[in-house]
Amino acid sequence: MKSIATLSLVLLGASLALVLKPLLWLHPPAAPGLxxxxxxxxxxxxxxDLTHTITPQIPVWEGFGPPAFSPAIAGRDIPGFIRKGERFTYEKHGFEAMRYALSTDQLGTQLDPPAHWAPEYPAIDELPATYAIRPLVxxxxxxxxxxxYGYSLQVSDIARFEQHYGRIPxxxxxxVRSDWSKDxxxxxxxxxxxxxxxxxxxxxxxxLERHILFHGHEPLDTDATPTLEGESWLMxxxxxxAEGVANLDKVPPVGALVAIGFPKLGGGTGGYARYIAICPPDWKYGVSSSQIAEAPLPRSDKPLVFDASAGMRVRK
Amino acid sequence: MKSIATLSLVLLGASLALVLKPLLWLHPPAAPGLxxxxxxxxxxxxxxDLTHTITPQIPVWEGFGPPAFSPAIAGRDIPGFIRKGERFTYEKHGFEAMRYALSTDQLGTQLDPPAHWAPEYPAIDELPATYAIRPLVxxxxxxxxxxxYGYSLQVSDIARFEQHYGRIPxxxxxxVRSDWSKDxxxxxxxxxxxxxxxxxxxxxxxxLERHILFHGHEPLDTDATPTLEGESWLMxxxxxxAEGVANLDKVPPVGALVAIGFPKLGGGTGGYARYIAICPPDWKYGVSSSQIAEAPLPRSDKPLVFDASAGMRVRK
Structure with a gap:
């Protein structure tokens, strides 16, 4: 019996080593917590990146005016440094900054908090910190x-999606990918x-049935009904x-995460949002940290200059 | 020998089941990819949340003026709906929105791209999509x-930190936690x-020695030297x-991640940033998804209204 016990222990040890190896690789002892x-x-x-760049030329709903960008100017005299109203310049002051006149918070890629339509519900700064990273469908x-072209996502489309990919978590x-954003x-x-x-x-x-956190679409409105019935019900x-989402043809239907970011403007009724999809390493689109220069960032031959005709800083 | 082989297989099976169980728990077959x-x-x-709320009253560097918030108005006539210059209201139009006059992009909790000082380096919209989630130290x-009160982080502080917590990844x-933001x-x-x-x-x-992505501090400048030598060298x-970071006393020194978000303003020299620390489940501060109402969000007894004296929407 001794030899049986020994052999069993050897086999047990070998099988444990085989199975524990990937566990150790997943959790190297040097890396604490997350x-x-x-x-x-x-x-x-x-x-x-699922986000459009905001510029003075992007499409904005006709009821709002376009945003205006200009170089930052001094808000007051600082003796020996700058006079009130003078523009900060790299040459004279060492740095430049931007000044924005944003006619609306419904601009570009957005996160609408319900206070946009319903003041009894949270404003953008009242959304919880847990709106940070999520499974992306x-x-x-x-x-x-x-x-x-006027097609709307139907419950039957969701049912078909779930037949292929499983239940929406x-x-x-x-x-919702429509390719509207291609234009x-x-x-x-x-x-x-x-x-x-x-x-x-x-x-x-x-x-109500799947208990998602929120949905998003490519156009600037949820639907084309006269009362905007979908957005009204949500808010x-x-x-x-989310509105104005981009690049949905570059992410998988299931298995990616989305990082959600937006400035915390007090009492704000809209969010100038950033959505970045985080896809598995073998996914065919996107960039990974190891593929690009992150810090230091790459130097350009063309400096950034404010172009009055474009109404923004461009490289030339 | 047959019985030895059988016993070994039983033991092997039992040990595999024992070790595979947590693996299966970590990777349930229904959850694809990430x-x-x-x-x-x-x-x-x-x-x-490591982010200050932006309001018209927050501290801003004296060379810039404060931001101004106001309700959005119509940029043009829309017959039968609104006249140019008229304010959108929940009552008449179904929704409201905000209008922002931001005198600077150096406001609140920030992410400075190097183009803030050096136009040959990336603007805020040129930062790669990989600036999304990172280990937080x-x-x-x-x-x-x-x-x-004028103390600056020294290399010796970093050495002491690494003796306790290991090498910075x-x-x-x-x-850098200084508690400046407590005021x-x-x-x-x-x-x-x-x-x-x-x-x-x-x-x-x-x-240069640890190859971090970027550092951040609580004050609105990197150091108090006359030439701002630290920020100048970085840019x-x-x-x-990162500047204007908050709540660093509520996160662990190692083991948390940070989600990084900011609007993608074309050619922008500063970022109105959002930083959210993601801490292990047993961490004593913060909220988790299961603890709060996320969707639907909680209804308030006090509606959000624009308060002219505060210059922003508040609940009352």
Whole structure:
């Protein structure tokens, strides 16, 4: 029996070593807390920006004016340094800064808090800190939209998606791919009607049956109904939503995460948002940290200068 | 020998089952790609906001004026709906929005791209998408600052930190806790001099020896030297930096991650940033998704209204 016990122990040891090795690789002892997760997953992940660049030329809903950018000027005299109203320059003052006149918070890629329509619900700065990173679901209706530009996401599209990819997880962010954003930044997008939408029934299903965190779409409105019934229902029931989302053809339908960022403007009714998809390392699109210069950042041959005709800083 | 082989297989099976069980728990088959990471780590993590709320009253460097907030108005006539210059209201139009006059992009909690000082280096919209989530290191100099308010982080402080907590990982974000932000939003902070800083030698060590992504500090400037030598060195060498960071006493020195977000303003020289620390589930501060109402968000008894004396929307 001694030899049986010995052999069993040897086999047990070998099988434990075999199975423990990947566990140790996932959790090297030197990385405390969530750093091990970063090392195992995020260091080699592929990052895809889902955000439009905000410029004075982007499409904005016709009721609001466009934003205006200009170089920052001195708000007061600082003796021996600058006079009130004078522009800060790299040459004289060592730095430059920007001044923004933003006619609306409904600009570019957005995160609408419900206070945009319903003042009894949270403003942008009242959203909880847990709105930071989430599972990302991308439902593709671009084929339906090619056949009918005014198509809206239906509950049947969600059912078909779940048949292929499994149940949409609670707490996830669900973005609807329509390819509307392929024409961005054509100013005509601001008035093009109809446009691809998300039906009220689909929004109710996603929130009431699947308990998602929020949905997002490529156009600047949720649907083309006269009363904007989808956005109205969301906001008046305490739900946020994303608008003006981009690059949804560059992320997988399931398995990616989305990092959610926006400035914390007190009492704000809209969010100038940043959405970045974090995709598995073997995903075909996006960049990973190891592929690019991050710190220091790359130097350009063309300096950034304020161009009055573009109304913004450009490289030339 | 047959019985030995059988016994060994039984033992092997039992040991495999024992070791595989936690593996299966970490990676349930239903969660594809990075969703399993979310389920295992982020769903129960504690989120701590490291960001100040931007209001018209926050401290701003004296050379810039304060920001002004006002309700959005119509940029043009829309027959039957609104006249140019008229304010959008919940009652008449169904929604409201905000209008911002931001005298500077150096406002509140920031991410400075190097183009703030050096136009040959990236603007805020040129930072790569990989600036999204990172290991967070917090070095505490609050004791030194209590004894000497003009104290700056030294290389010796970093060496002491590493003796306790291990080597600072490449690609991490390093925030320096001074407790300067405890007096926020006292307007006196804008002119208080000296203030807690980060020495040029410490910045060089963090970037050239540890290869961090960027560092951050609580005050609105990197150091109190007449030439702002630390910020000047960073920007002219292609490094970004965070300013106006808050709540560093609520996050662990090692083991947390930080989510980094900011709007993508074309050619922008500063970032209205959002930093959210993601801490292990057993961390004593912060909120987790399961503890709060996320969707729908909680309804307030006090509606959000624009208050002319505060210059912003407040609840009352």
């Amino acid at each position: 750093w091990s997760v970063y090392d195992a997953t995020f260091r080699s992940a592929k990052y895809v 991308v439902i593709d209706i671009s084929q339906q939209v090619q056949a009918d 609670a707490g996830s962010v669900v973005f 961005w930044p054509d100013p005509a997008l601001a008035t093009r009607h109809p446009f691809p939408g998300v039906s009220l029934a689909a929004l109710k299903f996603l929130h 008046h029931h305490g739900y946020a939503q | 969703w399993s990471v979310y389920d295992a780590t982020f769903r129960s993590a504690k989120y701590v 917090v070095i505490d100099i609050s004791q030194q600052v209590q004894a000497d 490449a690609g991490s974000v390093v925030f 926020w939003p006292d307007p006196a902070l804008a002119t208080r001099h000296p203030f807690p800083g980060v020495s040029l030698a410490a910045l060089k060590f963090l970037h 002219h060498h292609g490094y970004a930096q």
